[in-house]
Amino acid sequence: MINSRLAVSVHILALIATHPGQALSSEYIAGSVNTNPVVIRRLTGLLRQAGLLQTVAGKTGATLTKDPAAITLLMVYRAVEPKETLFSMHDRPNPACPVGRNIQSTLDDTFVRAQQALEAELEVETLSDVIHRLASAR
Amino acid sequence: MINSRLAVSVHILALIATHPGQALSSEYIAGSVNTNPVVIRRLTGLLRQAGLLQTVAGKTGATLTKDPAAITLLMVYRAVEPKETLFSMHDRPNPACPVGRNIQSTLDDTFVRAQQALEAELEVETLSDVIHRLASAR
DNA sequence: TTACATGTAATTAGTTTAGTTACAGAAATT
DNA sequence: AATTTCTGTAACTAAACTAATTACATGTAA
Numbered sequence: 001m002i003n004s005r006l007a008v009s010v011h012i013l014a015l016i017a018t019h020p021g022q023a024l025s026s027e028y029i030a031g032s033v034n035t036n037p038v039v040i041r042r043l044t045g046l047l048r049q050a051g052l053l054q055t056v057a058g059k060t061g062a063t064l065t066k067d068p069a070a071i072t073l074l075m076v077y078r079a080v081e082p083k084e085t086l087f088s089m090h091d092r093p094n095p096a097c098p099v100g101r102n103i104q105s106t107l108d109d110t111f112v113r114a115q116q117a118l119e120a121e122l123e124v125e126t127l128s129d130v131i132h133r134l135a136s137a138r
Numbered sequence: 139m140i141n142s143r144l145a146v147s148v149h150i151l152a153l154i155a156t157h158p159g160q161a162l163s164s165e166y167i168a169g170s171v172n173t174n175p176v177v178i179r180r181l182t183g184l185l186r187q188a189g190l191l192q193t194v195a196g197k198t199g200a201t202l203t204k205d206p207a208a209i210t211l212l213m214v215y216r217a218v219e220p221k222e223t224l225f226s227m228h229d230r231p232n233p234a235c236p237v238g239r240n241i242q243s244t245l246d247d248t249f250v251r252a253q254q255a256l257e258a259e260l261e262v263e264t265l266s267d268v269i270h271r272l273a274s275a276r
Numbered sequence: 277t278t279a280c281a282t283g284t285a286a287t288t289a290g291t292t293t294a295g296t297t298a299c300a301g302a303a304a305t306t
Numbered sequence: 307a308a309t310t311t312c313t314g315t316a317a318c319t320a321a322a323c324t325a326a327t328t329a330c331a332t333g334t335a336a
Contacts, residue, residue, distance in 0.1 A: 001223070001224065001225075001292090002140075002224055002225045002226060003226055003323080003324060003325085004225075004226040004227055004228045004324085005324090005325095007225065007226065007227045007228055007241070007245050007249075008228050010241070010245060011228070011231065011237060011238070011241050014237050014241065015235075018236075018237060025281070025282090026281080026282070027281090031232055032231060032232045032237055032238040033228055033231055033232070033238070034228065034229070034230045034232055034238070035228060035325075035326075036326050036327060037282095038283095038284085038325095038326075038327070038328090039325065039326070039327095041282060041283065041284080042283090042284080042325095044282090044283095045282095045283065045284080055282070055283090056281095056282080056333080056334080057281080057282050057283060057332070057333050057334085058280085058281050058282055058283090058332070058333030059281070059282075059333075059334055059335085060280085060282085060334090061281095073248060083139045085139070086139065086140055086256075087139075087140045087142075087144065087145065088139050088140060088141055088142040088145065089142055089145045090142045090145055090149070090171055090172065090173060090294095091172070092172045093149065093170060093171055093172050094169055094170045094171070094172055097153075097169075097170040098156075098272070099149060099152050099153050099156060099170055099272060100149070100170040100171070100172070102272045102275040103145070103148070103149050103152065103272065105275060106268055106271045106272050106275060107145050107148060107268070109271065110211060110259070110260070110263050110268070113259050114256045114259040114260055115256070117255040117256055117258065118224075118252045118253070118255055118256040120255065121248070121251050121252040121255045122248070122252055125248050125251075130244055130245070130248070133244045133247065134236070134237060134240045134241065134244050137240040137243060137244060141292080141294085142293085142294085143293090143294095163311090163312070163313090164312080164313070165312090173294075173295075174294080174295050174296060175313095176295075176296070176314095176315085177294065177295070177296095179313060179314065179315080180294095180314090180315085182314095183313090183314065183315080193313070193314090194302080194303080194313080195301070195302050195303080195312085195313045195314060196301070196302030196303040196304080196311080196312050196313055196314090197302075197303055197304080197312070198303090198304090198311085198312060198313085226324095228325095
């Protein structure tokens, strides 16, 4: 199961995008997400490193550096997900066995395709899409 | 990161399929996978429950109940993966906040689509495909 | 200068994963 | 029939990961 960092990060970005001109503190955001402010600051740190938002240490608030329509969920996912590969493989299968010797490279093909299919879906969805769906659900 | 159970399970099934008529013990399979025999027996138990293979308690070996071309990697994945949903969500976002109130249902749409895209890739690949690629890599 | 914010390191509790030990029960071997 | 060997499964352990939390250095603003 993939961690909840993508979900929380989208929540954070959606809050910022829907409150233009308002400086939202990590504590305020944490109240909406229902978590600890430090969790929010850790994620905004990663989002800042990825160039998705800007903050000033000591100053309340964060601002998006791109238009919500230009921020894909894949960008957010990549920003906060430390692991590059989605599927794990068992290590050191027996090289003396024809199956063990080639299973990793063989499975890797499949796993890469599956991961790319997932990422392609995250890439076609933008923060703007999320915000519109949030609004229509209201 | 998704656990390595799919990788190990495909390894197990590929071994069985490529050794027709030979009764492979969990210890032999464990030697090829490079793990403990109990890990193999646990997975074969799940694969048996899913109807992918048959075993007899006390008797060495396992046999596939379907043609390798009829076993998709999605079947294997579903057999050994306990979690239905791939992405985690933070729980109890603030219902008093318009974003918090609707973020879960909104993100769920995206997450379901992404997961389905991944599963679709696993569905088009069969054990037979894996075995052929194993053979051509040799 | 005081109050309050962010950034970040360190610690903790809970969960998950894989590996391991142990053993009951079934099958095969002698 | 007794012994050996296998599978099935429960129970325990160590390692890794996640999120929550505490603590505090540092920056901003009133």
